[in-house]
Amino acid sequence: MKTAVQVEGVTKTFKTLTALSNVSLSVHEGELFGIIGADGAGKTTLFRILCTLMLADEGEAEVLGLDTLKEYRSIRSRIGYMPGRFSLYTDLSVEENLKFFATVFNTTVEENYELIADIYIQLEPFKKRMAGQLSGGMKQKLALCCALIHRPDLLLLDEPTTGVDAVSRREFWQMLGRLKEQGITILVSTPYMDEASLCDRVAFLQDGTILAVDTPVGINRLFTAPLFAVRANDKHKLLTRLRSYPYAGSVYAFGSSVHYTLSRATASIEELERYLLESGLQGVTIEKIEPGIEDTFMALMKTDNERLHG
Amino acid sequence: MGEPVIHTEQLTRTFGEFRAVDAISFSVDSGEVFGFLGANGAGKTTAMKMLTGLLLPTSGKASVAGFDVFSETESIKKNIGYMSQRFSLYDDLTARENIRFFGGVYGLSSSTIKEKSEALLASLDLLAVADSRLSDLPLGWKQKLAFSVALLHEPKIVFLDEPTGGVDPLTRRRFWDMIYEAADRGITVFVTTHYMDEAEYCDRVSIMVNGRIAALETPAAMKESFGVTTMDELFIRLVRPGSGETT
Numbered sequence: 001m002k003t004a005v006q007v008e009g010v011t012k013t014f015k016t017l018t019a020l021s022n023v024s025l026s027v028h029e030g031e032l033f034g035i036i037g038a039d040g041a042g043k044t045t046l047f048r049i050l051c052t053l054m055l056a057d058e059g060e061a062e063v064l065g066l067d068t069l070k071e072y073r074s075i076r077s078r079i080g081y082m083p084g085r086f087s088l089y090t091d092l093s094v095e096e097n098l099k100f101f102a103t104v105f106n107t108t109v110e111e112n113y114e115l116i117a118d119i120y121i122q123l124e125p126f127k128k129r130m131a132g133q134l135s136g137g138m139k140q141k142l143a144l145c146c147a148l149i150h151r152p153d154l155l156l157l158d159e160p161t162t163g164v165d166a167v168s169r170r171e172f173w174q175m176l177g178r179l180k181e182q183g184i185t186i187l188v189s190t191p192y193m194d195e196a197s198l199c200d201r202v203a204f205l206q207d208g209t210i211l212a213v214d215t216p217v218g219i220n221r222l223f224t225a226p227l228f229a230v231r232a233n234d235k236h237k238l239l240t241r242l243r244s245y246p247y248a249g250s251v252y253a254f255g256s257s258v259h260y261t262l263s264r265a266t267a268s269i270e271e272l273e274r275y276l277l278e279s280g281l282q283g284v285t286i287e288k289i290e291p292g293i294e295d296t297f298m299a300l301m302k303t304d305n306e307r308l309h310g
Numbered sequence: 311m312g313e314p315v316i317h318t319e320q321l322t323r324t325f326g327e328f329r330a331v332d333a334i335s336f337s338v339d340s341g342e343v344f345g346f347l348g349a350n351g352a353g354k355t356t357a358m359k360m361l362t363g364l365l366l367p368t369s370g371k372a373s374v375a376g377f378d379v380f381s382e383t384e385s386i387k388k389n390i391g392y393m394s395q396r397f398s399l400y401d402d403l404t405a406r407e408n409i410r411f412f413g414g415v416y417g418l419s420s421s422t423i424k425e426k427s428e429a430l431l432a433s434l435d436l437l438a439v440a441d442s443r444l445s446d447l448p449l450g451w452k453q454k455l456a457f458s459v460a461l462l463h464e465p466k467i468v469f470l471d472e473p474t475g476g477v478d479p480l481t482r483r484r485f486w487d488m489i490y491e492a493a494d495r496g497i498t499v500f501v502t503t504h505y506m507d508e509a510e511y512c513d514r515v516s517i518m519v520n521g522r523i524a525a526l527e528t529p530a531a532m533k534e535s536f537g538v539t540t541m542d543e544l545f546i547r548l549v550r551p552g553s554g555e556t557t
Binding site: 016037038039040041135136137159162163164165166167168169170191193206235236239252253254255256294297298301 | 348349350351446448449472475476477478479480481483486487490494504506507510511529530540541542545546549550
């Protein structure tokens with residue numbers, strides 16, 4: 001398998017803040033790879049280094065087999081970058097923006113239109129509108145079209161779905177799936193854990209350090225404790241009672257249930273159920289479940305990073 | 311639950327031909343955690359602006375914390391708390407300075423501010439870093455502080471606009487603990503979010519579609535009446551009717 005992105009021991013500091021600390025990862029050609037992490041995890045710094053907009057203090061990075069330091073010009077013509085902040089020209093219209101980006105990359109909208117056709121068709125009714133006047137979802141689609149118009153080999157998308165509603169997020173990921181089928185390698189960052197499961201592989205990033213890199217299924221194997229979904233009529237009371245239970249491991253609200261691990265293997269579920277009922281809770285159910293990405297991420301966040309890294 | 315802290319009847323706001331908020335009617339009781347959901351562009355922000363006294367409605371009626379949204383907007387602003395992900399505190403001020411600044415904005419006396427500052431910093435376990443610039447604090451602490459500052463003047467209701475956007479899953483959950491604690495003290499919490507799991511933590515949820523309230527219920531009752539098992543599915547049904555897909 002060929003490598004599209006190779007990062008080796010990259011460190012980047014800003015004054016006292018270490019944005020990236022000895023980060024290494026490789027993205028295969030044709031892969032849809034997710035960088036999962038919260039605000040301040042270092043996602044944007046990593047993207048800016050890969051886009052050749054910023055230099056690492058230490059370490060090396062290669063993009064499409066080219067060195068980010070020496071061959072930045074060649075890299076720039078072969079990647080499409082969508083920054084986290086909307087960066088198109090707000091006082092140009094939709095079609096002017098697209099034409100502009102095509103021209104900058106020495107191509108035409110017509111030449112690669114089929115690549116963006118199913119996205120652009122949704123923008124077509126507004127093609128005369130100024131980009132600044134578009135709704136959030138439309139801006140995002142236009143930015144994606146502009147990043148794609150020169151048919152890049154690698155697409156770098158920095159938090160394309162932050163602040164986007166659940167339905168539009170889903171549609172955006174369907175678009176990414178179709179682009180992947182066209183052979184484009186995609187590196188995408190997101191704070192949304194549910195999007196991690198839509199990637200071929202993901203890297204968890206926290207405080208500039210990679211906690212784990214694996215397929216979503218492989219990531220979940222790192223979660224080893226038996227996990228239970230506990231439900232009761234009063235969720236807040238359930239949370240507080242579970243937390244004060246002597247054998248409580250982790251206790252996290254998860255939608256309509258609470259995800260719960262026991263701190264010792266011998267503690268029994270029957271005992272826990274009795275404890276909850278005696279606390280006056282009603283409708284108590286306890287069910288053993290498989291961990292999801294978010295369970296694993298939280299478990300990794302809490303445990304010693306070194307142990308799981310490398 | 312006492313008398314409603316928010317009450318609207320046919321509340322409407324138009325921009326030219328466009329009906330951003332189209333005759334919405336609902337009530338929120340005191341101590342309730344009320345989730346205000348909707349797709350981008352559904353009218354949530356416009357509705358929030360009217361309820362917080364920042365934008366005059368075109369027609370309809372509404373009161374917030376006992377004050378009228380047409381004639382008493384200044385009283386509304388003084389009697390509500392507000393926090394968003396985008397704007398909450400000043401990063402280049404210290405924790406203590408932020409508290410003093412917002413205390414002043416809310417019209418608290420110097421002695422009250424002093425008293426509250428110490429109590430607040432102690433209860434948040436921030437005394438040791440009270441005089442470092444906020445930009446040096448981890449996001450989770452900043453959020454805790456921002457939420458407490460929004461409650462500094464003891465409002466009856468606090469508006470939280472996507473308070474957990476971009477936040478890590480642990481910090482997100484700690485934030486909801488604070489929401490529950492506030493609700494237990496009788497403070498009404500009006501919160502928007504794009505995280506569907508967070509919709510489940512609300513006492514009741516409303517979902518806006520094209521300027522109207524398409525559904526308003528407890529999460530459990532809402533899922534039951536639509537015959538779905540998750541809020542995610544429900545949201546998709548309402549926002550993209552006829553799309554038929556739930557995967």
